[in-house]
Amino acid sequence: MNFELTEKQKLVRNSVRAFSEDVLGPLASSVDRDAIFSWEAANELSKINAWGIQLPEKYGGADLDSISYAITIEEISRVCGATGLGLTVHNSVGAYPILKWGTEDQKERFLYDIASGKKITGxxxxxxxxxxxxxxxxxxxxxxxxxxxxxxxxxxxxxxxxxxxxxxxxxxxxxxxxxxxxxxxxxxxxxxxxxxxxxxxxxxxxxxxxxxxxxxxxxxxxxxxxxxxxGFKIAMHTLDVGRIGIAAQALGIAQAALEHSVEYAKGRVQFKKPISSFQGVSFKLAEMATEVDAARLLVYRAAHAKDTKERFSKESAMCKYYAGDIAKKVTLDALQIHGGYGYMKDLPIERYVRDAIVTSIYEGTSEIMKLIISQQILRGNI
Ligand SMILES: Cc1cc2nc3c(=O)[nH]c(=O)nc-3n(C[C@H](O)[C@H](O)[C@H](O)COP(=O)(O)OP(=O)(O)OC[C@H]3O[C@@H](n4cnc5c(N)ncnc54)[C@H](O)[C@@H]3O)c2cc1C
Incomplete structure (x- = not known):
């Protein structure tokens, strides 16, 4: 078992992080406030091939492995959860089934424009x-x-x-x-x-x-x-794939909340001390960091399973259930650590809370994830 990212996966993380901070960072708050889709951001995403992350080069895609895919969605969602959602749905439950079940004619007709972002899908x-x-x-x-x-x-x-x-x-x-x-x-x-x-x-x-x-x-x-x-078989298999992306979205949002909280706790002084020196705060940070890490391991394991196994329903449901639930907890913990400032729209913390909630609803609620996991383990897939 190897827990190290490959050089290529590290490169993906660094480049997508830089892109997200530079291009999506300045927009994330205003597009959330006004509830508008940014075509400007969509065009920029085309330049880094984010609309065709796992499509073969033959169709103009980046042909990345599934861990790199999860990292891409995680990094984009760390800055803008809504952009992470649009991209993961487009790539996983939109493009993937055409690649997997489409005829050559369907692939030729749709995948080039899907990979370039000219046609958005879902x-x-x-x-x-x-x-x-x-x-x-x-x-x-x-x-x-x-x-x-x-x-x-x-x-x-x-x-x-x-x-x-x-x-x-x-x-x-x-x-x-x-x-x-x-x-x-x-x-x-x-x-x-x-x-x-x-x-x-x-x-x-x-x-x-x-x-x-x-x-x-x-x-x-x-x-x-x-x-x-x-149809139904295609939908169920496609959702197994999609859930890895939604879990990566939840993970990215939780990671952002954690990072902000660590910085804030070190800088905010009360009772003449940084609040990070109070165990009530530092232990909360320890819990958040552990939960984020555990979610990351589950997400990357599911991504690896997708590349190596025929079925990965259990791994996919587990990572979605866990990452969605901890994203809600970690973002709320972050808000608590930021006190009243966290509640205001000047900081992105309240946006993280709002964005995190839905990750345990769409592509199957947490309850449905537990149903899938329990059915699998009761069948002996423990
Ligand atoms: C922002 C957003 C974007 C979405 N995007 C898409 C999309 O692109 N495509 C798409 O097809 N759908 C999409 N959805 C729909 C989403 O997948 C559904 O909302 C979700 O599957 C739950 O269905 P429901 O809302 O009808 O809730 P219901 O199924 O009515 O569930 C209500 C509650 O009952 C619980 N429940 C239901 N059945 C059981 C059970 N057997 N055991 C235990 N608990 C149960 C649920 O967990 C939930 O808590 C989106 C939803 C949202 C909010």
Whole structure:
């Protein structure tokens, strides 16, 4: 077992950290306040190949391993959690399934523009009546000659306001009576595709979360990923991948909160001493640092498992559950250490708290992660 990053992984960390601090740092607070997506930042992200982190060079991607991927999302989220979210969703649950299950034609049609950031992508499964119960979706695609006609609606779509192509989960019905669940690629310029309201959110505000409506959208069969009946399997496997990225996002937010807290505790003087000299504060810092480190180990282990194992549901669920939960705790601890100043918007601490909360909700809540972990261990995968 090797706990050292490779030279390339260290280089990724250093370069993405420098980029994030220089380019995203000056924007992070204002895009959060105004809840706007920064196309300026999106263009800059293209220059470091962040829209195609794991796509092969053949399609214009950076072709990095999964630990480098996690490091990239972690470093970007350390500065701007909302940008980390948009990127991880685009790369993991948007681009990845096209690479894994797409036909060569689908890869040629979509992956170049996805890798360059010209086309932003995402994954939309959740509906008003189907959240944790992913099998309960009601969108329906009915076969019609060489197409499917899609009707229904989706909610809480990350990148929804800016995506050009999305993986959409739907039930389907064929002329021969076959029914099931399919994963289809729906494009923004298709007739009947309508973007709904932009959500006004607590955190990750500069990512444009929207609802979507499909009104008789004609989907050519060339836009189905895998076989029609593969949809649910594709979604579950894709979420295993996605959760590593969400965990890396949570980790980056928690790391930022820890670093700020250490600096603040050393500099803030009360009772004629730095507050770091009080055990009530320094022990809190010790707990935070340990939790952040433990989350990092789980995230990198899951990333390594993705590169080396066929299935990694347990590792992925564990890192998402743990990193999401400690991100909430560590950011709240950071706020407490900053006292009243931490509560004010002049400092980024309250943004970290707001951004951390949702990491234990999307791509499966912490309760659903525990369900996956317990099912795995009870089956003997301990
Ligand atoms: C900002 C944001 C962005 C999102 N982006 C996307 C996206 O891009 N694509 C997408 O498809 N979805 C997205 N989602 C949706 C997200 O994945 C769901 O919100 C999440 O899966 C939970 O579903 P729900 O909100 O319907 O809650 P529910 O499923 O109604 O759950 C409510 C509560 O009940 C608990 N619960 C439910 N079932 C069980 C159970 N069996 N055992 C124990 N507890 C249970 C849950 O853990 C939760 O605490 C996003 C959500 C948010 C907030």
């Amino acid at each position: 994954f939309t499964w959740t509906e008003p009546n189907a959240g944790s119960d992913a099998a309960g979706i009601e969108c329906m695609a009915i076969e019609d000659e060489n197409d499917y006609i899609l009707n229904g609606s989706k909610i809480f779509v990350t990148n929804g306001g800016v995506a050009s192509v999305l993986l959409v989960g739907t039930k389907y019905k064929k002329k021969n009576g076959e029914t099931g669940m399919a994963a289809i690629l729906v494009e923004k310029d298709m007739k009947g595709y309508e973007i709904g309201k932009k959500e006004d959110k607590l955190g990750v505000r500069s990512n444009l979360t929207t609802s979507l409506y499909f009104n008789d959208v004609r989907i050519p069969k060339e836009n189905i990923l895998g076989k029609e009946s593969d």
